[in-house]
Amino acid sequence: MLQEAAFTEVKAESSPVSGADLLIEALKKENVEVIFGYPGGAVLPIYDSIYDCNILHVLPRHEQGGIHAAEGYARVSGKAGVVIATSGPGATNIVTGLADAMMDSLPLVVFTGQVATGVIGTDAFQEADILGITTPITKYNFQVRRIEDIPKIIKEAFHIATTGRPGPVLIDFPKDIAAAKTARPDEPEISLPGYQPTIEPNYLQIRKLTEAISSSKKPVILAGAGIMHSNAAEELKVFAEQQNLPVVHTLLGLGGFPADHPLFLGMGGMHGCYAANMALYECDLLINIGARFDDRLTGNLKHFAQKAAVAHIDIDPAEIGKNVTTSIPIVGDAKEALKLLVKQGGKPPRHVEWMAKLDSWKLEYPYWHEDVESPIKPQRLMQMLHEKSKGEAIVVTDVGQHQMWAAQHYSMSAPGRWVTSGGLGTMGFGVPASIGAQLAEPDACVIAVVGDAGFQMSAQELSVIAEMNLPIKIAIFNNHSLGMVRQWQEIFYKERYSHSRMPSQPSFIKLAEAYGIKGYEVHSETEAGEVLEDVLNNREPVLLDFRIDASENVYPMIAPGKGLHEMEGVKK
């Protein structure tokens, strides 16, 4: 018996593992379900271990597609998206996705291949200084220098990516280290003495906020994506109802609070609604929960919430006071802070007049559009998508006018159903991100709302959708133009449409068919209704080329440099 135990121990010690095997084992320990990766010379040893590793591997048709898919997966699942790219061009192809994930606080763990340690720094074939390139656009990055460090580095990478304010972490993996063999290292322990996110908010600050709420006359909550990251949608609702507080969402916050709730005012910011923006402008107490006061939300800071005391709950202390002077700073996790606030249960404000005013704004100045049968009005189309999918779809967008129409007209009633590139505004995000979203929730109805231009930045990923038979509904809002650019040129550049129109386009239907995906060209509202009825309920991918009114603009709008109270196009 004793002898046997000794024997197996010796055996375990004497069967060495490769760096690549250690990588795969570490991913399994983190319960990784899917890898978005693209092979190449420097990652061949890793791919040899992937060959029979039993983790789903998705091969995008461009590394940028891979990392956007990982972002979509992370946004919907709340887990880290995992990406592998080879050295040099593979690594530089993921730069846009890293910047995007950094801006929108999405947890990613990204592996890049690197040339062998012996030739690093010699401009070897396919060498790129990816640590240097990605330092400003990652939460952290590592380069593996010793094979025995692999389990520890990967454990730390997942920890950093998914805790505190989430973000992308990159691990640069020299080829020789992936290929090398070692005795199995000990179970790793995280040692990050400089990284200790504050989770528990300061009780005194919570009390200060409770008192400020009780004595306010015009309070409003501004809720951002921090609600989703901390899984606090339920707590937000309980808190808002307990204190009878109106709620405004940022673009990325949509879904954190139910859109049909009487306390919901709508989205704020450049293309937000009147009631939301005027509430932010007029309020005397602004409670920011997990938003970062982005300039597309605040408009000109000189006019932003000037009459208000500002409270800001954020897990990242550096966000507090960055753009807006804050009198009640609360560093901590949104869920914990909201729980404490509810427990405090202070006296709700006496704000009957304010609530009446907000209600009248909501009633008087909703989003508006014209009713025309053909060409299709994009706002109406968005509403139809909402109706026909019963408001339950996961909506993934690209960037441009269609993105704003989706935000305005697809009312989100639950968290984790809204996937969009907010901070970086990355065209080409939509189609690949929808792949990740569908993989995170295989049974959900996923709609990719994209423009005709952005679609063409990542159309090659149709191949993945077809290959995996993902039932994604791609809705192209086709206006034969770079719509949002065209709109700005119309309004701010005297209709001088410099390179923003695309009169000649391929047949998107034929393109879809080339990949084996069914496509429909849709010209009128009636046709749209019929097609949607048909396709939204089946489990096949489909591409819908909606010919929308090319002259349509997104309103209301706040021109750059203007304040939230200077909205244009509020009414017909």
Add this chain to the structure above:
Amino acid sequence: MKRTITLTVLNRPGVLNRITNLFSKRDYNIESISVGHAEQAGVSRITCVVHVENDRVIEQISKQLNKQIDVLKVTDISDQAIVARELALVKVAAQPNNRNEIQSLIEPFRASVIDIGKESMIIQITGETEKVEAFIELVRPYGIKELARTGTTAFPRSSQRPGQTKSCSLV
């Protein structure tokens, strides 16, 4: 206004890159930065002197630095009693006939001559930035051939008297 920040950081590859990157990314105006090993193994101490317009900016800088994974501690020591020193090497044009004259300037500054050539001499001076700059201006008329400065490195003094602001000393 000028502020002095000290940081202790884990001595990991890329840490200095992350910090200098942050300064340029956030458009902070940095006057000097000096780095070296601290008392603890694996830890480095960095001293940054920055120019900022107001307190809000310095607060932002501290928070952004603190947010870096490898940064252990950030302290703005500008309002404390501190010991701050930098070292400069100045190569001054010097002919045999004015060497003595230059020597006489050096003494009150407790600078020292560490190399003498046919037409120049190298002077080493340590002290607070103001002192170093005063000395450089004094020898400038003789002709400065080369100049190298380390940037400030600083500590809080052992005893901080309450209400005491910055104490300056010449040496």
